[in-house]
Amino acid sequence: MKTYISILRGINVGGKRKILMKDLKEIYQNLGFRNPVTYIQSGNVIFETDIEENKITKKIEQAILEKYGFEVPVIIRTREELLKIQSSNPFIQAEKDKLELLNHLHLTFLGDIPTTENIAKAEEIEEKINDKFEVIEKDVFVFCEGKYHTSKLTNNFFEKKLKTKATTRNWKTIEKLAELMQ
Structure with missing residues (x-):
């Protein structure tokens, strides 16, 4: 099981493309991602999954499109990548x-x-x-x-x-x- 962070672009900016973090967390749970944790309202979600990395982004983007009717670009990084970035x-x-x-x-x-x-x-x-x-x-x-x-x-x-x-x-x-x- 790997830990990832997904970073969503352009949600909850100026009252547009609004997604509540509790709803976003629920989307992740429904996708089968484990232990989703959100941080602030801009769409940062830490989660765990065994799903192949190259499929994660598309799954999240599709689920958001289906629920909200708008596209949200999603970028992911592993825990190791984020810690490397930090240093x-x-x-x-x-x-x-x-x-x-x-x-x-x-x-x-x-x-x-x-x-x-x-x-x-x-x-x-x-x-x-x-x-x-x-x-x-x-x-x-x-x-x-x-x-x-x-x-x-x-x-x-x-x-x-x-x-x-x-x-x-x-x-x-x-x-x-x-x-x-x-």
Whole structure:
């Protein structure tokens, strides 16, 4: 039995595409996933399953479409992947820097590993903005000099440039999810 986290994109934002976490938990239970735990209203669900990894995302997306009538992109990571992500942030140089940086750090989860060519196209924007990012496998570590909502490094930007689905969480959420998965 493996432990996973699913990260849903674009639910409960501005009162649109509303899914209650208790209902989402029930969907996961109905899919046969064990011990689902939700964290905050943005669609983070930790669960256990023996189902093949490449089938999990489609099962969740289909179940949400059937229940709510709208599509929700879903990205999953294993416990091991999330813990590796937590310890691999290139923008945290030392523990003393961590607290100062925390409000500026975000992680964009990608559906697939982007091509080197697409990463190079995305990196062209860094010359024009103060925010920074680094793509490592299926994740984008983001440093925003200001507030994330004013950054050009949005889900839409990464989806367009990297040609894969994307959803972003702030670093405090990443830390809490890793703690819950321990």
